[in-house]
Amino acid sequence: MGEHDLTQAQSAIATRAVAPAHILGDAIAREYESVRRGIAAMVWTSGLAGHGDVNDVADEVLHDVVLRAMAKPEAYDPTRPVRPWLLKFATYVLMNRREKAMRRPSPLSLEARRPAAGGADMEYTLAERLLARDDFTETRAAELLDLVAPADREVLKLHYVEGFRGKEVAAKIGTTEGAARARISRATTRLAVAYHAAEHTTQKGGRQ
């Protein structure tokens, strides 16, 4: 371990030994609004607010998150970002709510109910393979991109064909980095779904 590493480690240990509750409290104070927005995003996309107010539910979850985090301040590592640590608490709270919100126990195990493992990775890899600049002809790419809506086509072309990353795509389409990444992600899923549907139709037609 180099001298710099030792100094950093000593500093980390000293910091944690002195006042973990205060350190965590300060970290929560700095990031709480960002964490709250993250929780609200989770509540909104999951539909767990039902007919209630998303902000109200997010506030309740945030309250629980702060309680859980402050119950164990020594578990927080101040050398690491606090936001993902807090958001993980939120996912546990929301998992409990999701289970309670189910009207009857599911006949499927929790594992069975989850989307297929590796599904997201397979979608991304498929899009890369289908649209990679070296492997396609313009006609083939146009056929594939025709499977999706124009808005999806735009970001898929920029990201997979032209090779622009999220920040660059955002600049080109005039939106934020986060919004661009969300559009790319959803367009990737819709392309995979449309592609598999088209392949299935083609195979059915071949068998008849």
Added chain:
Amino acid sequence: MTRPSSHNDRERGYELALHRYIKALDSADFETVAEVLTLAETDPELDRRIAAVNDAIYAEAGLTPREQQAQTVRKLLAQHIPSGMPQPEPEAPAPLTVGDVAAKLQADQATGRPTLLSDRDTNTRLLGNTTPLPDRMTEAAITRLATDLGAGGSERYWEEFRHAATRLGMARASGHARLAARHQRPTQAGTNRPRRGGTRWQSSDGEPDAEQ
């Protein structure tokens, strides 16, 4: 532009992680969300990108920020760190009671928010009850309260009770904080500095504000 392959691999790793995260959010797959957040705990750049996505989805949902929540979280933290945390509020509000929460649930029902028809009698019995609520509205504390009150009620009723109590507590704390802010003097050397939008902390001993 040719980028080094290690940079491309790292970028691709981020893109994959974000796709996984966004898809999991859209699917309410909190387990996968937690897995990606675990990666972000040791990767500040991934944390930053996830936060950008969260902000975008928040904007997409059309949600508006709540300025006073800074005060509410501050109060929550002060409950857990009693020493060394500033307590500028001049007077404590009256503690919330069981009857306050029962009244809130009744009001929610009147405004169309779904409540529990089968527990209406339980809620009616609790109206006007002056038992103070527990300091921490944990599930265990509410369960103990329900037992102590002997009022009956389904598990789901007490879950709704806890949620309503939390909302009431936060609303009251933020209202009290606004009152405290109005009572504070404008710029003064040393201690009190003017608050802006409820997002800055103050310390009573003149330390610099902790920025958000």
